[in-house]
Amino acid sequence: MSLTPNTNIAKKILTAVSGLLIFGFLTGHFLGNLLLFVGAEPFNIYAHQLTSNPLIYLAELILVIIFGSHIVTGIQVTLASRGARKKGYEVRNERTPKSWIVKSMPYTGTIIFLFIIFHIISFKFGPGFDESARINEGMLYLTMEGEPIRDLYKLVVVRFTNPAYSIFYVIAMISMGIHIAHAFQSAIRTLGVTNKTYYQLAQKASIALAVVFTVGFSSFPLYFMVSQPELAVIEEVETVESEVIEMNEVPASIEELDVK
Amino acid sequence: MKLTLKIWRQKNAKDAGGFKSYKLDDISEHSSFLEMLDTLNQQIMNSGDEPIVFESDCREGICGVCGLVINGVPHGPGRGTTCQLHMRSFKDGDEITIEPWRADAFPIMKDLMVDRSAFDRIIQSGGYISVNTGSARDANEKLIPQKDIEKAFDGAQCIGCGACVAACKNASANLFTAAKVSHLVVLPQGKVERSERVINMVEQHDKEGFGSCSNQTECEAVCPVGVTVSNISRMNREYARAKVKNFFNATRGGDKCKK
Amino acid sequence: MILDSKIPEGPIEKKWTKHKFDGSLVNPSNKRKFDIIVVGTGLAGGSAAATLAELGYKVKSFCIQDSPRRAHSIAAQGGINAAKNYQNDGDSVYRLFYDTVKGGDYRAREANVYRLAEVSANIIDQCTAQGVPFAREYSGYLANRSFGGAQVSRTFYARGQTGQQLLIGAYQALSRQIGLGNVELFCRHEMLDLVTIDGHARGIVTRNLLNGELATHAAHAVLLCTGGYSNVFNLSTNGMGSNVTASWRCHKRGAGFANPCFTQIHPTCLPQSGPHQSKLTLMSESLRNDGRIWVPKNKDEKRPANQIPEEDRDYYLERIYPAFGNLVPRDVASRAAKRMCDDGYGVNETGLAVYLDFKSAIERMGHAAVEKKYGNLFEMYEQITGDNPYETPMMIYPAVHYTMGGVWVDYNLMTSVPGLFALGEANFSDHGANRLGASALMQGLADGYFVIPNTIGNYLADFLNVEVDASAPEFEETLKNVQDFTERLLNVNGDKTPQFFHRELGKIMWEYCGMSRTLEGLNKAIDMIQELRKDFWEQVRVPGDCKDINQALEQAGRISDFIELGELMCKDALNREESCGGHFREEYQTENNEALRNDEDYSYTAVWEFKGLDKEHELHKEPLTFDYVKLAQRNYK
Structure with a gap:
């Protein structure tokens, strides 16, 4: 007898646990991102400290496992359920209100998954990921202490001042909100809360979390899209560009950047 | 009242089946839904055709054998079972669509009759307390608080009709399975076998080809006796508990909880 | 036909103990050499099949339904009697025995009835151990109610679903044995004939209701647990599928049929609504504990029931039978209702109904208490009739409900065909000419759990190593x-x-x-x-x-x-x-x-x-x- 998740309930419990852990990640991610509203310097330093810590690899591995198991078990359970009724009804009337939210879970999940891939490619692995290419990509930021770090803030601004980009983000965040609206209370239920008071609380919390995370994460693209801030920092970066090139004799190949 | 009925006809388990329309006049609104179908069947038989096969027995909402999806809702617009539905819930001139339970684990045998033996096999896998006749002690020896009896009843009252499966978008039998797990585990006499019971029943549930639970709670909404979804939560909890317990038992060298 | 009741000698309270001791036993290792066919999976059949399998016999269980859990025992509402005397109100095995014989109007066998009363207490223990959620007091002790005609509180109940809960208990026990491989289950199989060899029951012929296939099954003994025959009246409270076929075909193979005319009419059923009526619905007799039965004093009464003042109501049971009032035995209550209706006092459009009123109960106990006790019955009534019994009196009329008659059996529950046994409502044995409320469940389970396992050995012992096979x-x-x-x-x-x-x-x-x-x-x-x-x-x-x-x-x-x-x-x-x-x-x-x-x-x-x-x-x-x-x-x- 092992802990192998050999039944749908076991898988569901894994989906629920990983889902709740993802909430932890989202909360951290959101709080960190709030620094965007404070300014370029704090945000860039925060981002730098986060990514330069060697523990980041462990953290990333854990995140991959969490997301991975959430996705894999989610898909498994969905497929098992799809296969349980191959011939459907001619007429269908459901009594539970807003059942489309439940039914959209695989779809909102897929949107979120695609979004995450895109998000990681365009930010984490986006311009400035490669330290040596930062100058050429215009993604270098010098802190007050003079330390050269990645100018992630600039990247955020460049991306989010593009309305198409921001709107796509907001749509993805709404999908996430819909996902969360069912997910949190569902997870609580899956994990065995039978007490009606707690359960009803979880239902309310589910909606609250959905709203907080959707509005919260959407506020970043919307803020930059609406405010269209001047990228004052860019000049500062350009002034130090030559020095850095000196340090790096051979510049990395220059990619076409949508930043420019 | 006059009615148009669109009814699923299927010769046998292998037949593809399809809908057939019937017109009925002069149905009393006091008659029950199944009595309306009885009347239709008498007419069909009088015209020399084979009557529509549907199941019913007690016709008072307790045996759980009847079950039709009426206008897209298992057991139709009423609160109880199909046999408890009366024609006063419909209007003169209505068109009513009648389908069988649909789930791969409930194969259709003929017309509106399905095979629900999967439920029996789930109970056989562990839905009981292992007490041989004669070994019981005095019934008052173990006191059971009223609230525990009420909790047990929430699950115990399940009539095994399968509406939960029919209504579930995933054709899951979680509510049925959970009702039995809950019924037995909240009682002191059912606690001894709690781990093997829940594990065996949940595994059998999946083996039968029922889907998973998405916590949509449509099952609770159509359950004719009001079994609540909190039973599913309890089953999940019990299952997780049993898995972890068995894991530690196994690491200590014992694997006692699995038959 | 020789009718030997095989009633053991000795004083009545020793007969069963003595009989069990005197009876032949089958060695545990020999039990698996015996095949037993159990037809029916209700309280009697389910409990018998499970118990015999626990003992080691090889059991084949048959039912016409899609699952053993659907047997019509499931529809019993009120409760189950047992001589536990938990209430300290003077009950005893002897009193339950006495009440049952008296209630049966002295047409039952004393020895059988005494045994029934004797094992009744064990049934409650057994069912509780299985997880049957009998009603409890706040203290956690089992609750009792007094039930139609009884002057002690000896009825155990599980809301208004006692039959369901007891049947599920037996079904679970049976399922366990099926899971263990000790019982082979045949659902949707109808027994259509009994096979006898040299006068002994040796098997049955069944029809598979799914594909029409006829098959034979051989065994050393056949147990008929196929219920009663109320459906001979077409409209009764029995399920649509309840039938006499198995019993009747055994009768035609030599099993005597006893007291077929003893049928019980239940006084508290829902009245007919029209010619489409397919069956009648019983409301638990426990309703008579707190409800009062009346008809209008005026034959031409036109007012709605709840507007008829007290002085224009005839609480006829309380008037005619002041000591028992609304709790007179079923047949008395039924005939009184019929008499009132025949005399023109009946209500409902058909004139074939009387009122059952909870007004004073609600005043006395409060709405909440009435709801707690009868809530689901009231709900059921409202669902069927569309009337709310909290506001307007229920309408009731008698309907056929139970048949005391049945296949004749001796003390061992064996019919006049050796090897053929009959249990539960299918036999005639314990209720005489009239059955007390809450005694049917008791008898079904007594026969299955406690009687047949102890008496079948007497017959089987003679046939050890005798092969029965369907090729004869x-x-x-x-x-x-x-x-x-x-x-x-x-x-x-x-x-x-x-x-x-x-x-x-x-x-x-x-x-x-x-x-x-x-x-x-x-x-x-x-x-x-x-x-x-x-x-x-x-x-x-x-x-x-x-x-x-x-x-x-x-x-x-x-x-x-x-x-x-x-x-x-x-x-x-x-x-x-x-x-x-x-x-x-x-x-x-x-x-x-x-x-x-x-x-x-x-x-x-x-x-x-x-x-x-x-x-x-x-x-x-x-x-x-x-x-x-x-x-x-x-x-x-």
């Missing part, structure tokens, strides 16, 4: 018989549906062999039924074929048996020139319209032997002696 020519013959019968049904090709004949039969039975019976009526009924039987075999039309699911065919076969049984019931009622319990002959009544027994001439069990379809049944009498209970005319005044 008798099996083939019986199968052929069933095949011919089925073909005959399909080939009549008349123009009337089986249901038509059921309705006609029901009308005759209700009119002439129902709540009250007369010499002329019964004679007339016999002629009419004979005519109906002739018509049936000339005019019935069974569509479809026998190789498929064919509900009309199943129905037709059962109705043909009901027609034959109906005739015997009338003959039995005609023979019994007295009134007792559920059998009321208008010629034999007291000045107060009470049943007038004739202990001198009719203190016997009438056992009918089948002699051939167009021959007269032969009557055998098993005399009843009462050494413990004092015979008295019932008086509920």
Whole structure:
């Protein structure tokens, strides 16, 4: 007898646990991102400290496992359920209100998954990921202490001042909100809360979390899209560009950047 | 009242089946839904055709054998079972669509009759307390608080009709399975076998080809006796508990909880 | 036919213990050499199959439903009696025994009834251990209620679903044995005949209701646990599928049928709403504990029930029977209702209903307490009728509910065919002419859990190492018989549906062999039924074929048996020139319209032997002696 998740309930419990852990990640991610509203310097330093810590690899591995198991078990359970009724009804009337939210879970999940891939490619692995290419990509930021770090803030601004980009983000965040609206209370239920008071609380919390995370994460693209801030920092970066090139004799190949 | 009925006809388990329309006049609104179908069947038989096969027995909402999806809702617009539905819930001139339970684990045998033996096999896998006749002690020896009896009843009252499966978008039998797990585990006499019971029943549930639970709670909404979804939560909890317990038992060298 | 009741010697309280000790035992390792067929999976069949399998016998269990859990025992609402005396109100095994014999109007076997009372307490223990959620007090102790006719609180209950909960208990025990491989389950199989070899029951012929396949099954013993025959009245509280076929076909193979005319009419059922009515619904008799029965004093009363003032109401049960009031025995309550309606005081559009009123109960106990006690019954009533019983009185009318008669059995529950046993409602044994409320569940479970496991060994012990196998020519013959019968049904090709004949039969039975019976009526009924039987075999039309699911065919076969049984019931009622319990002959009544027994001439069990379809049944009498209970005319005044 092992802990192998050999039944749908076991898988569901894994989906629920990983889902709740993802909430932890989202909360951290959101709080960190709030620094965007404070300014370029704090945000860039925060981002730098986060990514330069060697523990980041462990953290990333854990995140991959969490997301991975959430996705894999989610898909498994969905497929098992799809296969349980191959011939459907001619007429269908459901009594539970807003059942489309439940039914959209695989779809909102897929949107979120695609979004995450895109998000990681365009930010984490986006311009400035490669330290040596930062100058050429215009993604270098010098802190007050003079330390050269990645100018992630600039990247955020460049991306989010593009309305198409921001709107796509907001749509993805709404999908996430819909996902969360069912997910949190569902997870609580899956994990065995039978007490009606707690359960009803979880239902309310589910909606609250959905709203907080959707509005919260959407506020970043919307803020930059609406405010269209001047990228004052860019000049500062350009002034130090030559020095850095000196340090790096051979510049990395220059990619076409949508930043420019 | 006059009615148009669109009814699923299927010769046998292998037949593809399809809908057939019937017109009925002069149905009393006091008659029950199944009595309306009885009347239709008498007419069909009088015209020399084979009557529509549907199941019913007690016709008072307790045996759980009847079950039709009426206008897209298992057991139709009423609160109880199909046999408890009366024609006063419909209007003169209505068109009513009648389908069988649909789930791969409930194969259709003929017309509106399905095979629900999967439920029996789930109970056989562990839905009981292992007490041989004669070994019981005095019934008052173990006191059971009223609230525990009420909790047990929430699950115990399940009539095994399968509406939960029919209504579930995933054709899951979680509510049925959970009702039995809950019924037995909240009682002191059912606690001894709690781990093997829940594990065996949940595994059998999946083996039968029922889907998973998405916590949509449509099952609770159509359950004719009001079994609540909190039973599913309890089953999940019990299952997780049993898995972890068995894991530690196994690491200590014992694997006692699995038959 | 020799009727040896095999009642053990000795004082009544020692008989069962002595019998168990004297009986032959089958060695545990030998038990698996015996095959036992159990037909039916209700309280009696389910409990018997489970218990015999636990003991080690090889059991085959058959039911016509899609699952053992659907047996009609599930519909019993009120409760189950047991002589636990938890309430310290003077109950005892002896009192339960005494009440049961007296309630049965002195037409039951004392020894059997005493045993029933004796094992009753064990049933509660057993069921509780299985997880049956009996009602409890706040303290956690088991709760009891007093039930129709009893002056002690000895009825255990599980909301209004006691039958369901007990059946689920037995079903779980049976499921466990199926899971362990000790019981082989055959759902959707109908027993259509009994195979006898040298006069011993050795197997059955079944039809698989899904594909029409006929098959034979061999065993050392066959247990009939197939319930009662109330559906002979077409409209009864029994399930649509409840039938007498298995019992009747055993009867035709030599099993005596005892007291067929003893049928119980339940006083608190929902009245008929029209000709479409397919069955009647019982409301638990426990409603009479707090509800008051009345009719308007004025025959032309037009006001809605809840607007009729107290002075215009006739609480006739309280008026006629002041000591027992609304709690008089079922038959008394039923006949009183019928009398009120016959006299023109009936309510409802049909004039065939009386009021059952909870107004004063709600005033006395409060809405919440009434709801807690009767909530689900009220809900059920509202669902069916559309009326809210909290606001307007319920309407009730009697309906056939239970049949005390059945296959004759001896003390070991063995019928007059050796190797064939009958348990539960299928047998005649314990309720005499009238069954007390909450005793049916008790008897079914007593027979299955505690009696048959201890008595079947007596028979089986003689057949150790005797092989029974279905290749004997008798099996083939019986199968052929069933095949011919089925073909005959399909080939009549008349123009009337089986249901038509059921309705006609029901009308005759209700009119002439129902709540009250007369010499002329019964004679007339016999002629009419004979005519109906002739018509049936000339005019019935069974569509479809026998190789498929064919509900009309199943129905037709059962109705043909009901027609034959109906005739015997009338003959039995005609023979019994007295009134007792559920059998009321208008010629034999007291000045107060009470049943007038004739202990001198009719203190016997009438056992009918089948002699051939167009021959007269032969009557055998098993005399009843009462050494413990004092015979008295019932008086509920």
